Amino acid sequence: MTDYRRLRVALLGAGVVGSQVAALLRQHADELADRAGAHLEIVGIAVRDVDAPRAVDLPRELFTTDAESLIVGADIVIELMGGIEPARTYLLQAINSGADVVTANKALLATHGPEIFEAADQVGAQVYYEAAAAGAIPIIRPLRDSLAGDRVQRIMGIVNGTTNYILDRMDTEGADFADVLRQAQELGYAEADPTADIEGYDAAQKAAILASLAFHTSVPLDAVHREGITQIDASMIESARKAGYVIKLLAVCERVAEETGDEISVRVYPALVPREHPLASVHGANNAVFVQAEAAGNLMFYGAGAGGVQTASAVLGDVVSAARRHIAGGVGVGESTRANLPLLPFGKVNTQYQVTLEVADRQGVLATIATILSEGDVSIATVEQTVADESGDPLARVAADPRGIAKLVIGTHKAQEQNLSETVERLAASDVVDRVVSVLRVEGD
Amino acid sequence: MTDYRRLRVALLGAGVVGSQVAALLRQHADELADRAGAHLEIVGIAVRDVDAPRAVDLPRELFTTDAESLIVGADIVIELMGGIEPARTYLLQAINSGADVVTANKALLATHGPEIFEAADQVGAQVYYEAAAAGAIPIIRPLRDSLAGDRVQRIMGIVNGTTNYILDRMDTEGADFADVLRQAQELGYAEADPTADIEGYDAAQKAAILASLAFHTSVPLDAVHREGITQIDASMIESARKAGYVIKLLAVCERVAEETGDEISVRVYPALVPREHPLASVHGANNAVFVQAEAAGNLMFYGAGAGGVQTASAVLGDVVSAARRHIAGGVGVGESTRANLPLLPFGKVNTQYQVTLEVADRQGVLATIATILSEGDVSIATVEQTVADESGDPLARVAADPRGIAKLVIGTHKAQEQNLSETVERLAASDVVDRVVSVLRVEGD
Numbered sequence: 069m070t071d072y073r074r075l076r077v078a079l080l081g082a083g084v085v086g087s088q089v090a091a092l093l094r095q096h097a098d099e100l101a102d103r104a105g106a107h108l109e110i111v112g113i114a115v116r117d118v119d120a121p122r123a124v125d126l127p128r129e130l131f132t133t134d135a136e137s138l139i140v141g142a143d144i145v146i147e148l149m150g151g152i153e154p155a156r157t158y159l160l161q162a163i164n165s166g167a168d169v170v171t172a173n174k175a176l177l178a179t180h181g182p183e184i185f186e187a188a189d190q191v192g193a194q195v196y197y198e199a200a201a202a203g204a205i206p207i208i209r210p211l212r213d214s215l216a217g218d219r220v221q222r223i224m225g226i227v228n229g230t231t232n233y234i235l236d237r238m239d240t241e242g243a244d245f246a247d248v249l250r251q252a253q254e255l256g257y258a259e260a261d262p263t264a265d266i267e268g269y270d271a272a273q274k275a276a277i278l279a280s281l282a283f284h285t286s287v288p289l290d291a292v293h294r295e296g297i298t299q300i301d302a303s304m305i306e307s308a309r310k311a312g313y314v315i316k317l318l319a320v321c322e323r324v325a326e327e328t329g330d331e332i333s334v335r336v337y338p339a340l341v342p343r344e345h346p347l348a349s350v351h352g353a354n355n356a357v358f359v360q361a362e363a364a365g366n367l368m369f370y371g372a373g374a375g376g377v378q379t380a381s382a383v384l385g386d387v388v389s390a391a392r393r394h395i396a397g398g399v400g401v402g403e404s405t406r407a408n409l410p411l412l413p414f415g416k417v418n419t420q421y422q423v424t425l426e427v428a429d430r431q432g433v434l435a436t437i438a439t440i441l442s443e444g445d446v447s448i449a450t451v452e453q454t455v456a457d458e459s460g461d462p463l464a465r466v467a468a469d470p471r472g473i474a475k476l477v478i479g480t481h482k483a484q485e486q487n488l489s490e491t492v493e494r495l496a497a498s499d500v501v502d503r504v505v506s507v508l509r510v511e512g513d
Numbered sequence: 514m515t516d517y518r519r520l521r522v523a524l525l526g527a528g529v530v531g532s533q534v535a536a537l538l539r540q541h542a543d544e545l546a547d548r549a550g551a552h553l554e555i556v557g558i559a560v561r562d563v564d565a566p567r568a569v570d571l572p573r574e575l576f577t578t579d580a581e582s583l584i585v586g587a588d589i590v591i592e593l594m595g596g597i598e599p600a601r602t603y604l605l606q607a608i609n610s611g612a613d614v615v616t617a618n619k620a621l622l623a624t625h626g627p628e629i630f631e632a633a634d635q636v637g638a639q640v641y642y643e644a645a646a647a648g649a650i651p652i653i654r655p656l657r658d659s660l661a662g663d664r665v666q667r668i669m670g671i672v673n674g675t676t677n678y679i680l681d682r683m684d685t686e687g688a689d690f691a692d693v694l695r696q697a698q699e700l701g702y703a704e705a706d707p708t709a710d711i712e713g714y715d716a717a718q719k720a721a722i723l724a725s726l727a728f729h730t731s732v733p734l735d736a737v738h739r740e741g742i743t744q745i746d747a748s749m750i751e752s753a754r755k756a757g758y759v760i761k762l763l764a765v766c767e768r769v770a771e772e773t774g775d776e777i778s779v780r781v782y783p784a785l786v787p788r789e790h791p792l793a794s795v796h797g798a799n800n801a802v803f804v805q806a807e808a809a810g811n812l813m814f815y816g817a818g819a820g821g822v823q824t825a826s827a828v829l830g831d832v833v834s835a836a837r838r839h840i841a842g843g844v845g846v847g848e849s850t851r852a853n854l855p856l857l858p859f860g861k862v863n864t865q866y867q868v869t870l871e872v873a874d875r876q877g878v879l880a881t882i883a884t885i886l887s888e889g890d891v892s893i894a895t896v897e898q899t900v901a902d903e904s905g906d907p908l909a910r911v912a913a914d915p916r917g918i919a920k921l922v923i924g925t926h927k928a929q930e931q932n933l934s935e936t937v938e939r940l941a942a943s944d945v946v947d948r949v950v951s952v953l954r955v956e957g958d
Contacts, residue, residue, distance in 0.1 A: 070851075092662070092808060102851035103661050103729055198659055204809035206651075206659030214643055214651030216548050217537070217829020284548055346815065349794070363537060363826035364649035367816035370791065371809065381809035384662020398843020406515075406547035 075106045075391050078142035078167075079113045080135055080158055081149035082122055085172060085199070086113070088380035089146060091124040093387070100384070104391035112138040114158075123376065140165055144390045146383060147171040156180050163193045168390040168400065172199035172383055178273035178289040181280065185403045192399030196386035201274040202227050202355045204378035205371040206385075211281040211359075216404070219362040220282040223321040224511055227274040229353035229373040230258045230265035231297050231317040235338070236351050238305045239314055245300060257353055267296035268317060268336040275319035278357070279334040282321055284407035293335035293414040300338055304506050307424060307477065311452070313340035314348045318511055324412050331412040339511040340422055347512060358512075415486030420449070420513060423478045424505040425495060433500045437476070440498060444491030450479035473502055479510070520551045520836050523587035523612075524558045525580055525603055526594035527567055530617060530644070531558070533825035534591060536569040538832070545829070549836035557583040559603075568821065585610055589835045591828060592616040601625050608632045608640075613835040613845065617644035617828055623718035623734040626725065630848045637844030641831035646719040647672050647800045649823035650816040651830075656726040656804075661849070664807040665727040668766040669956055672719040674798035674818040675710035676742050676762040678702045680783070681796050683750045684759055690745060702798055712741035713762060713781040720764035723802070724779040727766055729852035738780035738859040745783055749951050752869060752922065756897070758785035759793045763956055769857050776857040784956040785867055792957060803957075860931030865894070865958060868923045869950040870940060878945045882921070885943060889936030895924035918947055924955070 079090055093100065093110055101107045114135035118128070132138060135158055139145055145162035147169060149155045155176050162169050164187065171177065177184070177200050188195045198208045202225065211220070226232050230252060237248045249266070252258035264270045272292040279287040297317050308315050315338050322333045341348050346368050350356040355373025360366055372378040393400070427433050434451070441448055453475060480488070488507070496504045524535055538545065538555055546552045559580035563573070577583060580603055584590055590607035592614060594600045600621050607614050609632065616622065622629070622645050633640045643653045647670065656665070671677050675697060682693045694711070697703035709715045717737040724732040742762050753760050760783050767778045786793050791813050795801040800818025805811055817823040838845070872878050879896070886893055898920060925933070933952070941949045 088808070096662075096664070099664070099852065100662060103849045105847075204806075205812060206655035209654045209659055210651035213834050214654050214827065214830040216833035217541075217545060217831075218826040219541070219544070346794075349791075361649075361826060363533070363822045363829070365817045365820075365823050367650060367814075369651075369812075369814060371812035375810075377808045378810050381663040381806060382659065384808070385659040386662075388661035389658050392846045393843070396843040396846050398838070398841040401837045401841050402550075404548045407544065 070101070072101050073106045073395065074109050075143040075394055076111045076141060077108050077387065078111055078138040078145045080138070080145065080147045080155070082113050082115050082126070082131070083148065083150070084123060084376035085379045085383065086148040087123045087126065088376045089148065089383050090126050090130070092380055092384055100388060104388045105395045106391045108387060108391060111142060114138050136161065139167070142167050143394055144387060145169050146387060147173055148383065149173070150175065152176055152179065156184070159184055160187050163187045163191060166191065166193070168194045168196065168393060170196045170383055170386040170390060172197065172379060174200040174270070174273040174277060178276040181277070182286050188400055189402040194390065194393055194400030196390055197277070198386050199379045199382035201277045202357055202369070203229070203371070203373040203375065204381045205355055205357065205369050205373065206382070207278070207357050207369050208281065210369065211278065215282070215359070215361055215364065218364050219323070220359060221323050221362060222360040223278055223282055223319070223357060224347060225274070225278060225319040225357040226316055226347060226350050226355050227319045227357065227373060228265055228271040228317055229355060230262065231271070232350065232355070233257045233353040234266070235297060235300065235315055235317065238300070238302060239309065242302055242306065244302050245298065266298055268294045271317060271319045271336045275321060275334050275336050278319065279321035279332060280403070280405065283323060283332045283409050284404045285332060285409045286405045287332070287334055287411070291334060291411045293337070295337040297338045304508070308340050308508070311340070311422070311477065312343050313510070314343055315339070315508070316341050316347060320511060323409070326412070331410045333412040333414070333417050335414065335417065337509060339509045341512045345512040415484070417485045418482045419485065420482055420510040421480045421488055422508045422510055423480065423492065423495070425476045425478065426473050426502040426505055427476050428500050428502060429472055429474045436498065436500045437495065440494050441478070441480070441491055444494065445487045446483040446491045447481040448478055449481045452477045475505070515547070517546050518551045518840065519554050520588040520839055521556045521586060522553050522589045522591065522832065523556055523583040525590065525592045525600070527558050527560050527571070527576070528593065528595070529568060529821035530824045530828065531593040532568045532571065533821045534593065534828050535571050535575070537825055537829055545833060549833045550840045551836045553832060553836060556587060559583050581606065584612070587612050588839055589832060590614045591832060592618055593828065594618070595620065597621055597624065601629070604629055605632050608636060608638045611636065611638070613639045613641070613838060615641045615828055615831040615835060617642065617824055619645040619715070619718040619722060623721040626722070627731050633845055634847040639835065639838055639845030641835055642722070643831050644824045644827035646722045647802055647814070648674070648816070648818040648820065649826050650800055650802065650814050650818065651827070652723070652802050652814050653726065655814065656723065660804070660806055660809065663809050664768070665804060666768050666807060667805040668723055668727055668764070668802060669792060670719070670723060670764040670802040671761055671792055671795050671800050672764050672802065672818060673710055673716040673762055674800060675703045675707065676716070677795065677800070678798040679711070680742060680745065680760055680762065683745070683747060684754065687747055687751065689747050690743065711743055713739045716762060716764050716781045720766060720779050720781050723764065724766035724777060725848070725850065728768060728777045728854050729849045730777060730854045731850045732777070732779055732856070736779060736856045738782070740782040742783045749953070753785055756785070756867070756922065757788050758955070759788055760784070760953070761786050761792060765956060768854070771857070776855045778857045778859070778862050780859065780862065782954060784954045786957045790957040860929070862930045863927045864930065865927055865955040866925045866933055867953045867955055868925065868937065868940070870921045870923065871918050871947040871950060872921050873945050873947060874917055874919045881943060881945045882940065885939050886923070886936055889939065890932045891928040891936045892926040893923060894926045897922045920950070
């Protein structure tokens with residue numbers, strides 16, 4: 069065995085990911101030493117309960133409840149506890165005691181990223197967080213380094229495996245949201261309390277992290293517009309399919325050219341994605357990040373977005389990188405946030421929409437609706453009845469429908485979010501509209 | 514403008530990629546300075562002819578024919594000349610005079626990589642080469658850093674845009690190889706001398722680079738088994754389609770568990786890829802690299818594999834990384850090659866095959882063929898006649914075929930390359946076989 073320098077690695081947390089990281093560090097010790105140029109010695113694993121059952125077999129003497137003692141003197145601290153506190157305090161302690169830190173903690177980075185990066189800059193430490201967005205998929209380094217000379221225009225990411233699993237099963241099986249969610253919980257794809265996933269909080273954290281990297285701007289979590297998937301039902305999925313779309317929960321990070329310069333928009337919502345778009349074929353609990361850059365063009369990164377051993381792969385890549393940096397010397401490279409682009413208010417975002425209405429079936433209805441849309445600066449691209457009828461003009465068919473209620477699906481050209489939402493309110497209030505069935509944005513067209 | 518340190522950037526070569534790199538460095542100077550933490554000042558562009566026409570408008574005073582003077586005193590040297598010499602000499606000079614180097618030169622790295630990396634290690638310089646494989650797609654950093662803690666099992670890459678463009682058009686249009694090649698040349702997707710692309714030399718260089726990174730082993734170019742696509746004709750594409758496959762030129766880098774430990778196989782050939790595999794939907798001149806890793810599972814990286822401005826994006830990412838490293842201090846991190854895995858001889862590779870034969874139509878033919886395969890240790894998985902006939906057993910149909918010649922498509926289980934090739938020779942020599950139409954490997958099943 070080569071006589072490498074020893075680096076002291078402290079692990080905070082031994083849950084699904086942490087226990088896999090510990091196991092792989094021990095199992096592949098010689099191989100990792102050859103790659104890192106240093107022995108990566110686990111000096112301890114801080115946990116709340118040293119006697120709790122673990123997913124993998126690890127020596128009991130490694131466990132301790134005393135995280136602070138473990139941190140002192142560690143060269144590399146891996147934080148896999150999750151949550152804000154005490155993770156934040158421990159990470160800052162690690163940085164201030166001279167360690168490089170590796171974390172998969174998206175909640176912490178999305179809310180306290182600037183504080184942690186600033187602390188690292190002060191002492192020349194490095195923060196690694198490949199596992200904090202899209203699990204095993206290498207996306208942090210590509211955005212942070214590979215695309216550092218380019219100008220990212222837009223990111224569309226499927227960054228939450230649970231919601232993709234649910235929407236994909238709804239799409240392939242025609243199943244209802246509640247049924248699929250329950251099955252997902254039984255299979256371990258969704259947590260007992262699924263709020264963070266299905267309401268888009270998890271995706272919003274990842275969106276903030278990706279947007280910060282892509283636009284060289286600290287994007288605070290509360291700047292991310294967020295909508296979940298709980299209102300998506302089987303009929304919306306079916307309508308989307310008929311129109312050539314699939315519904316995906318997307319994290320969209322967009323650079324928008326305004327007259328006064330570029331602004332950025334970061335938003336999470338279920339959107340209609342054309343079936344021929346590469347993101348449409350991301351199935352099950354997988355993740356994918358589609359990046360459009362000025363010079364590079366379209367790129368896509370695909371893989372497992374979660375899972376203990378998959379996420380451990382990303383963590384271990386960071387640990388090896390941290391070790392190589394320790395050996396190489398020099399200070400850490402801070403996050404690039406000097407572009408400091410302003411955030412476009414959500415109301416000013418331009419997207420295409422699909423508005424589904426149930427309307428009264430009588431003369432002049434479509435004229436009334438078209439007038440409301442036109443007055444709201446929302447331009448109509450397509451109008452369809454959802455009940456297929458191959459004969460005649462769709463507009464004429466609406467008036468001629470023999471039933472009392474007609475279902476109208478209106479596709480818009482790009483319109484401003486604020487105009488659209490005001491217009492939808494006016495539609496809902498109009499006496500020709502029986503019900504606004506759904507309003508979905510279209511992305512990737 | 515922030516008072517950043519100035520870094521002197523020397524550019525060698527102003528072709529399709531080089532001129533874009535120079536233009537973008539100048540156009541986005543302030544933005545790149547903010548990201549790099551340093552002004553990236555082009556001190557000169559070395560070319561053979563300063564008066565040659567350029568794709569983009571650049572100040573004449575930047576051009577020089579004196580590369581060596583330019584290299585002296587540069588902090589970062591970008592080599593985009595291509596070819597082995599004088600690129601190799603200049604890169605070594607740059608490294609030895611203290612510069613970090615950025616190169617897109619796959620031919621040079623695939624043949625002289627160890628010499629260049631060793632020179633960099635000696636002086637603590639860093640070699641960046643994100644653009645050397647798969648153009649704009651970030652694949653070097655993911656393999657080198659993000660997956661450094663994992664164990665890559667297998668890479669399947671579509672890494673040559675020209676051949677993918679040709680095969681894709683043959684597949685979608687049923688066109689012949691020669692016609693599509695001529696059109697590709699007219700459209701600029703293929704060079705006047707297309708040998709490097711269509712014979713797989715370009716893909717083999719990239720395969721050597723990817724395999725070296727993935728397996729932490731210096732893989733010499735001559736260890737890469739290479740076959741081109743010139744023998745692929747419209748009927749083979751059509752047969753593949755009927756069997757649910759598409760033909761792609763693949764770079765396959767594989768870790769093989771042998772009794773004495775892991776060995777690696779690196780090979781480039783046209784292969785049958787199942788239509789549902791993510792690589793099957795990589796169209797046009799795009800590239801994609803599919804990676805299977807022990808912990809991370811399946812990953813895919815997709816994007817533009819060539820093009821001046823696309824490749825410039827990857828080069829500029831490297832330039833920003835080099836600048837950040839200069840500011841941060843410390844020595845460069847060398848390539849990880851200590852695993853030093855042995856190379857599995859091509860004859861020992863195990864794959865599935867599809868063997869298409871024209872055979873005499875008479876009693877006992879299939880028994881004879883099955884015996885030859887069995888004696889060669891090649892196990893039959895499927896036998897099909899290519900002329901569809903819904904009735905009866907395929908084996909029976911061969912014997913019963915009313916024509917003098919029957920076409921047989923034999924799918925094998927995994928078999929050893931050497932056994933297969935010897936078996937195909939015996940089949941060709943057998944008097945029941947009229948002609949061996951094609952032998953294609955199946956990957957990604």
